[in-house]
Amino acid sequence: MQQPKSQLHFFALLYMGWCLLWAFIQFFILRYYGLTFSQSVRDAALTQSVIMLDGYVILTIVRYFRHTWKNSAYIIASSLMLAYLGWVGLNEVLTYFPADENYLTWLKNVTVIRFVFMALMVVITGVQGWVLVYIREQQQNELLLKENERMVREAELSDLRQQLQPHFLFNSLNSISALAATDSTLARKMIEQLSDFLRGTVKKNANQLVLLSEELQHLQLYLDIEKVRFGHRLVTNIKADEAALSLRLPSLLLQPLVENAIKFGLYDTIGEVIISLEAKATQGYLFVEIKNPFDAETSIPKTGTGFGLRSVKRRLSLLFYRNDLLTTEQKENFYITTIKIPQKELVTEN
Amino acid sequence: MTKVIIIDDEPLARGIVREYIGAYPQLEIVAECDNGFEGVKAIAGYQPDLIFLDIQMPKINGFEMLELIENPPAVIFTTAFDEFAIKAFDAHAIDYLLKPFSKDRFEKAISKWLGAQSRPLPEGLSEEASSPESHNRVVVKKGQNIVVLPVQRIHYFEAFDDYIKIHTAEGFYLKKKTMAYFEKTLDAAQFVRVHRSYLLNLQELTRIEPLEKDNHVALLKNGTRVPLSQSGYAKLKSVLGI
Numbered sequence: 001m002q003q004p005k006s007q008l009h010f011f012a013l014l015y016m017g018w019c020l021l022w023a024f025i026q027f028f029i030l031r032y033y034g035l036t037f038s039q040s041v042r043d044a045a046l047t048q049s050v051i052m053l054d055g056y057v058i059l060t061i062v063r064y065f066r067h068t069w070k071n072s073a074y075i076i077a078s079s080l081m082l083a084y085l086g087w088v089g090l091n092e093v094l095t096y097f098p099a100d101e102n103y104l105t106w107l108k109n110v111t112v113i114r115f116v117f118m119a120l121m122v123v124i125t126g127v128q129g130w131v132l133v134y135i136r137e138q139q140q141n142e143l144l145l146k147e148n149e150r151m152v153r154e155a156e157l158s159d160l161r162q163q164l165q166p167h168f169l170f171n172s173l174n175s176i177s178a179l180a181a182t183d184s185t186l187a188r189k190m191i192e193q194l195s196d197f198l199r200g201t202v203k204k205n206a207n208q209l210v211l212l213s214e215e216l217q218h219l220q221l222y223l224d225i226e227k228v229r230f231g232h233r234l235v236t237n238i239k240a241d242e243a244a245l246s247l248r249l250p251s252l253l254l255q256p257l258v259e260n261a262i263k264f265g266l267y268d269t270i271g272e273v274i275i276s277l278e279a280k281a282t283q284g285y286l287f288v289e290i291k292n293p294f295d296a297e298t299s300i301p302k303t304g305t306g307f308g309l310r311s312v313k314r315r316l317s318l319l320f321y322r323n324d325l326l327t328t329e330q331k332e333n334f335y336i337t338t339i340k341i342p343q344k345e346l347v348t349e350n
Numbered sequence: 351m352t353k354v355i356i357i358d359d360e361p362l363a364r365g366i367v368r369e370y371i372g373a374y375p376q377l378e379i380v381a382e383c384d385n386g387f388e389g390v391k392a393i394a395g396y397q398p399d400l401i402f403l404d405i406q407m408p409k410i411n412g413f414e415m416l417e418l419i420e421n422p423p424a425v426i427f428t429t430a431f432d433e434f435a436i437k438a439f440d441a442h443a444i445d446y447l448l449k450p451f452s453k454d455r456f457e458k459a460i461s462k463w464l465g466a467q468s469r470p471l472p473e474g475l476s477e478e479a480s481s482p483e484s485h486n487r488v489v490v491k492k493g494q495n496i497v498v499l500p501v502q503r504i505h506y507f508e509a510f511d512d513y514i515k516i517h518t519a520e521g522f523y524l525k526k527k528t529m530a531y532f533e534k535t536l537d538a539a540q541f542v543r544v545h546r547s548y549l550l551n552l553q554e555l556t557r558i559e560p561l562e563k564d565n566h567v568a569l570l571k572n573g574t575r576v577p578l579s580q581s582g583y584a585k586l587k588s589v590l591g592i
Binding site: 166167170171173174175176177178179181182228229230231233266267268269270295 | 359360361362363365366369384385387406407408409430431448449450451
C-alpha cells in the first residue's frame with residue numbers, strides 16, 4: 001500500500017511526539033520514586049527509544065501485510081515478541097551503566113511492570129497501525145469502486161446517446177440522390193442540413209447540458225430533413241414558452257423522442273400526421289410534451305416503449321438518479337410522451 | 351408492355367425508381383402507391399408484372415402486404431434496412447436494393463428479373479418468409495378490408511383445410527398459412543400448440559377440464575372449448591409449470 005510521503009512524515013513525527021510525551025511522564029514518575037536526575041533521564045530515554053524502535057519495526061511489518069483477521073493475530077504476536085526482545089536488551093543496557101545498589105534493586109523490582117508497559121505500548125502501536133492501514137485500504141477500495149462506477153456510467157451514457165438510426169441516414173441519402181436529378185438546389189440544401197445535423201450529434205458530450213433553444217434548433221434540422229423525406233404527410237407543431245427556452249436539458253435528448261413519435265405516427269396511420277412538441281417552465285422543472293397520433297385499434301402497446309424511449313429513460317436515470325422523469329400515456333388516439341428535467345440539481349459535469 | 355407498380359411511402363424514393371425505369375421503354379409504370387393498403391388494391395386492379403416494394407411502410411409492411419396477395423407479381427425490394435435481406439429472398443424476391451442504390455445496381459436488378467422471366471416463378475410465398483412484425487401482429491383480409499390483428503386479440507388458431515381460422519372476439523378470419531408457421535413465428539410462451547389443429551393463446555385460458563379417461567379440453571374465457579391432444583396437454587402443463 002503506497003502512502004504519500006508527506007503523510008508518512010506527519011505520522012512519524014506524531015509517533016515521535018507520542019514517545020517523547022511518554023518519556024516525560026516516565027521521567028517524572030522515576031523522579032517521584034526517588035531516582036536521580038541522570039538515572040531518570042537515561043531510563044526514560046532508553047525505554048522510550050526501544051519502544052519507538054519496536055514501534056517502527058511493527059509498523060513496517062503492518063504496512064506490508066495483507067489485512068486479514070488471521071494476520072492481526074500475527075501482528076499482536078510479533079508485537080509481544082519485539083517487546084520481549086527490547087525488554088531483554090534494555091535490561092542489559094541499563095545494568096551496564098555504573099549504578100548504586102539502590103538503583104539495581106529498583107530495576108529488578110520494576111522489571112515485570114516494565115515488560116508489561118513496553119508490551120502494551122508496542123501492541124497498541126501495532127494495532128493502531130493495523131486499523132489505520134485497514135481503514136485506508138477500505139477507503140481506497142471504495143474510491144476505486146466509485147471510479148469504476150463512474151466510468152461504466154459514462155460509457156453507458158455515450159453509448160445511449162450515439163443511437164442515431166442508420167436507417168435515417170440511408171433514407172436521407174436516398175432522398176438526396178433522388179433530388180440530385182430533379183432539384184439540385186434542394187439536394188444541396190438537404191446535404192447542408194444533414195451535415196449540420198450530424199455535426200451537432202457528434203460534437204456534443206453525453207452529459208453536457210444545453211439550452212432548450214439550442215436543442216430545438218438542432219431538432220429543427222432533423223425535422224426539416226424528415227419533411228423532405230415524407231413530404232406533406234409530416235406536419236410539426238413546436239411551441240415553447242419564452243421562459244422555457246433558457247432552461248437546460250441534456251443534449252440530444254429530444255431528437256430520439258421525436259424520432260420515435262414520427263415513426264410511431266407515420267407507420268401507424270395513413271394520411272397527414274401532426275407531431276406536436278410543447279415546452280413549458282414550471283416550478284423548477286422543464287416540461288416537454290411530445291404528442292403523436294396512433295391507431296388504438298391495431299397498435300400493440302408493447303411497441304410504445306421502443307429503443308428510443310428506453311434509452312432516453314435510462315439516460316435520465318443515470319444523470320438525475322430518478323426514474324420518474326419520462327412518462328408515456330395514451331389518450332384516445334394520441335400517444336403522449338412527457339419528460340421533465342429538474343433545473344436546480346443540474347450540475348455540468350464537464 | 352410490362353406493367354410496373356412502385357410502392358414506397360417516401361415520394362422521393364419513388365421518384366428515383368421512376369427515374370431509373372425511364373431508361374427502359376418496355377417498362378410502364380401503371381401506379382405508384384404510398385402504403386400497403388393501396389398496394390394491395392393497385393395490384394389487384396392492374397395485375398402488374400413487377401413491383402418495387404419498400405419494407406417499412408405505414409400500417410402494414412411490405413412483407414405483410416405480399417401475404418395478402420393471391421398470386422404475387424415479381425418483387426424487387428427497395429429498403430434502407432439490410433437486416434431483412436434473407437427474409438426478402440425467402441419471399442422469392444428477384445432482388446433486394448439497399449437505399450441509396452446506384453443506377454448500375456438498379457440495372458443489375460432489372461437484368462436479373464429479365465433472366466428470371468424465362469423460368470417459371472415459384473408459386474406463392476415460402477412459409478419461412480415471416481415479416482419483422484409478424485411476432486406481434488397478423489394481417490388478414492376480410493372481404494375488401496385489410497385488418498391488422500395484434501396477437502393479444504387472437505383467442506386461438508384452428509386448422510381449416512388449406513387455411514387457418516384465426517378466432518377473435520369479433521369472429522374468425524381466414525389466412526392461407528400453416529399451423530407450423532404461426533407456431534414458429536409467434537411467442538412460444540404465449541401461444542401453445544395444444545393439438546394438431548389448435549394453437550392456443552394462453553391469456554384466454556381459464557380452465558383445463560378432464561373429458562374422459564386420458565382426454566382433456568381447455569376452457570377459454572369466452573366459453574369456447576378447445577380439445578387437447580395428449581402431447582398438447584403435456585406441453586400445456588409444462589408451459590404453465592404444473
